[in-house]
Amino acid sequence: LGLEQEELLEIMIRFPSLLCYSVDEKLGPQLDYFIDTLGFSPQEVGQIAKKFPSMWANNLQSNIAPKVELIAERCGYDLSS
DSSP: OOOOHHHHHHHHHHOGGGGGSOIIIIIHHHHHIIIIITOOOHHHHHHHHHHOGGGGGSOIIIIIHHHHHHHHHHHTOOTTO
């Protein structure tokens, strides 16, 4: 994600429960969504995580994706391509 060790430490200090999340069930799918579906670069996701580390607490299917899809739809963006 292009983060320095100090930046990762800052994220973990600000949001320690991040260390309790499953990589396979939570963090990996969220990273895939931001990178593959939304088109963010890994470095952009790293910067978002640095600024808003608590975003990882949200459920992808019931929280993040529906909100992003609603906003995209209202703005006329097609996320399916």
